[in-house]
Amino acid sequence: MIFSFIATEKKKKINSKAIQSSNGLTKKQYYSRIYELTKFGLVKRTLGIYELTSLGKIVYSSKLKIDAAFKNYWTLKAVDSIEANKVNSDARKALVKEVVKDKVIKDILLCEN
Numbered sequence: 001m002i003f004s005f006i007a008t009e010k011k012k013k014i015n016s017k018a019i020q021s022s023n024g025l026t027k028k029q030y031y032s033r034i035y036e037l038t039k040f041g042l043v044k045r046t047l048g049i050y051e052l053t054s055l056g057k058i059v060y061s062s063k064l065k066i067d068a069a070f071k072n073y074w075t076l077k078a079v080d081s082i083e084a085n086k087v088n089s090d091a092r093k094a095l096v097k098e099v100v101k102d103k104v105i106k107d108i109l110l111c112e113n
Contacts, residue, residue: 002033006043006050007060013049068102075099079109 001023006014020030034050037043042056052060069076082095093110100106 002030003037003042003056003060004063007052007056015048015050019050065104065108068105072100072102072105075101076105 041053044053096109
């Protein structure tokens with residue numbers, strides 16, 4: 001929750017009060033979560049402003065891909081069921097191009113061997 005907030009509000013200067021109030025956290029909840037994020041190197045604080053580290057940016061990007069995969073869960077299940085029927089690769093590619101709407105997920109599926 002805090003991690004996503006910091007990532008999405010990157011253009012604004014985000015201090016601890018803004019994070020705490022926007023997420024409805026107690027001080028203890030806020031400080032324990034921020035501590036964990038900084039300990040794992042996902043978030044850094046510079047002059048009282050929080051931002052993602054390089055590792056944090058990569059992790060957040062991966063999180064967005066995972067979120068997209070879950071949003072397309074049933075579409076992915078349909079692709080899997082077609083694959084179980086031993087459909088040739090050209091038919092599979094055509095199916096993926098037709099039914100998968102998310103560009104990132106589509107690219108991942110089409111790049112598989």
